[in-house]
Amino acid sequence: MVDNYADKASSELKSLVSDAQDLFKAATTASSDKAAALRSEGMRLLDNALTGARDMQDTAMKTGRELASTADDYVHENPWKTIAISAGVALVIGALLTPMITKR
Numbered sequence: 001m002v003d004n005y006a007d008k009a010s011s012e013l014k015s016l017v018s019d020a021q022d023l024f025k026a027a028t029t030a031s032s033d034k035a036a037a038l039r040s041e042g043m044r045l046l047d048n049a050l051t052g053a054r055d056m057q058d059t060a061m062k063t064g065r066e067l068a069s070t071a072d073d074y075v076h077e078n079p080w081k082t083i084a085i086s087a088g089v090a091l092v093i094g095a096l097l098t099p100m101i102t103k104r
Helices: 002-028 034-078 077-103
Strands: none
Touching: 002 034, 034 077
């Protein structure tokens, strides 16, 4: 799910950059009337990009809240299992870091 949003954001950003490059190329040879139209089109593209970014941010925030709520519920429903998992992770990290610390 998160990968889909990242892929969508990446493709939209690439599209925006490509469109902006095309507009800049066209603006270098345009008359003043044409330049004004290109500037207007550029602003429209940027507004669309900002709207899309806000929508993706809202979706990411909503998903983050849902994940946090799910994790909170799990911890409250399974406190001993959570403590055991945390202790196991701490032991593994400690075992991995001990050789690094003792080499000094």
